[in-house]
Amino acid sequence: MNGSEDQSEFDSAPGDAQAAGVEDIDGIGIYLAGLGLATLLTIVSFFISSTTLVWGPSIPVALAVLAIAQMGVHLVFFLHITAGPDNVNNVMALAFGLLIVFLVIAGSLWIMSHMNHNMMPMDQIMQMQR
Amino acid sequence: MSAAQAPAGSVDPYKIGLGRPRERSHAMEHAGGGLASKRIITGYGFWIFLLSDIIMFSGFFATYAVLVDNTAGGPAGRQLFDLRNVAIETACLLMSSFTCGIASIGAQAHRGSWFYGAMSATFVLGLIFLGLELHEFAGMVAEGAGPGRSAFLSAFFTLVGCHGLHVSVGLLWLLTMMAQVFAKGYRPDILRRMLCFSLFWHALDIIWVSLFSVVYLMGVAR
Numbered sequence: 058m059n060g061s062e063d064q065s066e067f068d069s070a071p072g073d074a075q076a077a078g079v080e081d082i083d084g085i086g087i088y089l090a091g092l093g094l095a096t097l098l099t100i101v102s103f104f105i106s107s108t109t110l111v112w113g114p115s116i117p118v119a120l121a122v123l124a125i126a127q128m129g130v131h132l133v134f135f136l137h138i139t140a141g142p143d144n145v146n147n148v149m150a151l152a153f154g155l156l157i158v159f160l161v162i163a164g165s166l167w168i169m170s171h172m173n174h175n176m177m178p179m180d181q182i183m184q185m186q187r
Numbered sequence: 188m189s190a191a192q193a194p195a196g197s198v199d200p201y202k203i204g205l206g207r208p209r210e211r212s213h214a215m216e217h218a219g220g221g222l223a224s225k226r227i228i229t230g231y232g233f234w235i236f237l238l239s240d241i242i243m244f245s246g247f248f249a250t251y252a253v254l255v256d257n258t259a260g261g262p263a264g265r266q267l268f269d270l271r272n273v274a275i276e277t278a279c280l281l282m283s284s285f286t287c288g289i290a291s292i293g294a295q296a297h298r299g300s301w302f303y304g305a306m307s308a309t310f311v312l313g314l315i316f317l318g319l320e321l322h323e324f325a326g327m328v329a330e331g332a333g334p335g336r337s338a339f340l341s342a343f344f345t346l347v348g349c350h351g352l353h354v355s356v357g358l359l360w361l362l363t364m365m366a367q368v369f370a371k372g373y374r375p376d377i378l379r380r381m382l383c384f385s386l387f388w389h390a391l392d393i394i395w396v397s398l399f400s401v402v403y404l405m406g407v408a409r
Contacts, residue, residue, distance in 0.1 A: 068223050070230025072291070072386040088288035095281055099396075103274055106404035116408045124400035128393050135284055135389040147234055154238035158245040165249035 069143040072136050091134025098127040226379055233383040237390045240353075244394055247349055248401065251342040255406070259337035264406025267332055269323070273403045276319050277395065283312035284392040291385040297373045306365050309388070313358050320351050343402065350398055353391055360384055 102123045105111055111119065132138045138147055223231075255264070286308040293301025324344070327333065334344035364384050367377050 068227050068231070070227045070382060071234040072382055072389065073226070073230060084292050085289060088285055088292075091288075092281065092285040095284075099277055099281065102400060102404055103270065103277075106408045107270065113408075117405050120400050120404050120408070124397055127396045131284070131389060131393045131396065135288055135392070136386065146231060150231075150235055150238055154241055157242050161242065161245045162249045162252065166252055169253040 068146055069137070069141075071138060071144075071147045087134055087137075091130055094130045094134065095127055098123050098130065102127075226375070226382065229379045230382050230386070233386055237386060241390065241394065244346075244349070247342075247346040248397065251346045251402065254338040254342040257338040259339075261337040261340065262330075262332050263339065264343075264402070267327055267330075268403050268407055270403065270407060272319055272323055273399055276316050277399050279312045279316040279319070280392050280395050283309045283316070284389055286312065287385050287388045291381060294368065294373060294378055294381045302368060303365065306361060310358060310361050313354055313361070317351060317354055317358070320347070320354075324348070347398065347402065350391070350394055353394075357384075357388055357391055360387065 102120055105116060105119050105123070132151070138144060138151060140148070286305045290302050290305035290309060293299075293305055324347075327340075332340055334341050361384065364377075364381055367380065371377055
């Protein structure tokens with residue numbers, strides 16, 4: 058492959074199949090494993106959302122856990138993000154991105170739920186406007 | 188400088204990065220690494236862009252999560268969502284992510300049949316996904332549950348529509364990549380673009396995972 062020897066020595070680009078030590082058609086195995094795992098997690102997600110076998114309030118938590126697991130599967134098997142030393146830059150960027158995502162979503166939900174909680178009921182506001 | 192330290196015939200006696208790759212890498216290790224190859228830099232830069240795109244989506248997700256109960260007396264997700272439709276969409280996008288992986292392997296290995304076949308499959312699957320999503324949107328608008336009906340529906344159309352817009356752009360990019368490989372061959376710069384495209388497409392699938400979990404499945408289970 059063109060210049061692959063100096064790629065494997067240093068960093069690897071995210072999504073580069075060569076990073077996982079495969080250069081040819083053999084790399085399809087990784088994608089097949091990812092497809093299998095992702096399909097399994099998707100089926101479990103759809104099954105849990107419509108079943109009565111599970112305690113109701115636990116369903117959203119289970120769905121969130123399954124979704125995070127599936128995103129992990131996609132990152133490892135499709136985007137080839139690994140824990141190897143050639144992937145440190147990619148993982149650090151991902152960690153920072155996830156921090157911001159967590160702050161935006163959790164912060165918004167936290168603040169807005171408090172504001173909803175402290176807001177006067179709508180009928181009382183209507184009465185004051187009269 | 189003795190002859191033992193600089194053997195005769197060596198092009199790089201001080202190991203500063205000249206000569207054969209083996210010696211160069213040795214020098215790089217001790218110097219803390221040199222400049223990475225263009226492919227790595229391009230991929231890393233595109234990875235940063237994708238993360239910023241995901242952060243933008245997190246804003247839409249936060250908006251949706253805050254507004255999901257504000258239906259203004261209109262229909263909630265439970266009445267609107269058809270999980271069978273969503274399951275087909277999910278299967279299409281997951282399969283297309285897989286075929287996109289095959290296409291990038293085919294491009295790396297310079298195998299035309301793999302590349303064009305897998306890219307065509309990816310395109311068809313993406314088109315089916317987009318068609319199903321537009322069909323769902325049209326049905327909702329026809330029922331009077333358009334984006335103007337409630338804050339919940341505004342957030343829903345913004346979030347899901349933004350993902351659909353990304354898929355549309357991805358499909359255009361896919362056609363462009365096929366045309367570029369056809370016209371210019373497997374040149375290193377074309378392969379770098381192909382790397383970016385496959386990253387983009389896989390990232391779209393990751394966003395869809397959180398979308399179908401948070402919006403559709405939790406919306407129906409709610």
